[in-house]
Amino acid sequence: MKKYVICDFDSTIVSIETLDELAKFVMHKSEYKADLTQKIEEITEMGMQGKISFSQSLYMRLDLMHLHKDDIEEFKDRVKNAITVSVDKNKKFIEKNRDNMYVVSGGFRELITPAAVSIGFKKENIFANDFVYDGKGYVTGFDENNFLATTLGKANQVKQLQLEGCVIMVGDGWTDYEVKQEGVADCFVAFAEHVERKIVVQHADCVAYDFDEVINFYKKV
DSSP states (O other), X not given: OOEEEEEOOTTTTBSSOHHHHHHHHHTTTOTTHHHHXXXXXXXXXXXXXXXXXXXXXXXXXXXXXXXXXXXXXXXHHHHHTTBOHHHHTTHHHHHHTGGXXXXXEEEEHHHHHHHHHHTTOOGGGEEEEOEEEOTTSBEEEEOTTSGGGSTTHHHXXXXXXXXXXXXXXEESSHHHHHHHHTTSOSEEEEEOSSOXXXXXXXXXXXXXXXXXXXXXXXXXX
């Protein structure tokens, strides 16, 4: 039987929450920086715990930011520098199994793809949200027709892949667990190297404190 690994990105493939860190990056000149970044982090955490829908979380966070395409381009390298140590250490595993490994994230493609490709993921196996820009390059929102911008987006995106075999979902948040809850994944591995959310880990088939433990689980199922 084929095995597939579906990885979340933020706080899994990388050690950061990319939108939160991008907010800090673009707000460094604002006198209200501390208040705004705290609000954004609080909104992110509410979404991770399932207290608000992902689409609500996304709208609320982007509404607090004034993003330009240049900010995003400049921030990309910071994302690549934040790749989780245990994931980077296992690049050979990712490269060897790249046909059956996916990134499915509620984050944004422009930030995620360069980092994920650099450690062996295939570009066509990366699924994420897309920013929408105005004529001057400012972010006005996101593509609302993307599965990942909606409630149960990850589950619906994985379902769309029509994978035949054992599907293992790996991530730190509630939306990652939803993939199994909706019957689209066979197993859920709660990735807790960076953050351990009680409400998430209590539903996991395995709690992994580094990517080596993800690989060990993969080999056993």
